[in-house]
Amino acid sequence: MTLEEYKSALQKHDWFHYFSDDNRVCMAGERVGAQLLATAKKGDDEFKRAYNAAHAKRFNTPSFVYDGHPYKVPFPEAVDLMDDPVFK
Numbered sequence: 109m110t111l112e113e114y115k116s117a118l119q120k121h122d123w124f125h126y127f128s129d130d131n132r133v134c135m136a137g138e139r140v141g142a143q144l145l146a147t148a149k150k151g152d153d154e155f156k157r158a159y160n161a162a163h164a165k166r167f168n169t170p171s172f173v174y175d176g177h178p179y180k181v182p183f184p185e186a187v188d189l190m191d192d193p194v195f196k
Contacts, residue, residue, distance in 0.1 A: 111154050114147060118162035 109117075121144060125137020148159035 109147060111151075111158065114144075114151070114155055115158050115162075118144060118158060121162075123163075123166045 117140075121140055122133070122137050123141075125134055125141070128134050128137070144159065148155045
């Protein structure tokens with residue numbers, strides 16, 4: 109998967125699948141979300157930054173913590189993403 113294909117998949121993903129009343133939607137969203145996260149973990153920093161940006165665009169809240177880090181940075185090893193416009 110290229111970076112552009114990955115960014116497109118992130119954009120198309122239903123990030124709020126867990127609000128659905130239909131369990132099939134929830135389960136499908138969980139599968140796709142897990143695949144997107146696994147792809148970011150296996151990819152280079154550009155994939156991690158793309159995941160961080162897509163995630164932060166939807167869940168930019170200081171009240172939630174992911175592995176001890178603010179949730180807007182699921183991949184703290186991609187630290188220079190704060191220059192991305194999504195965080196401005």
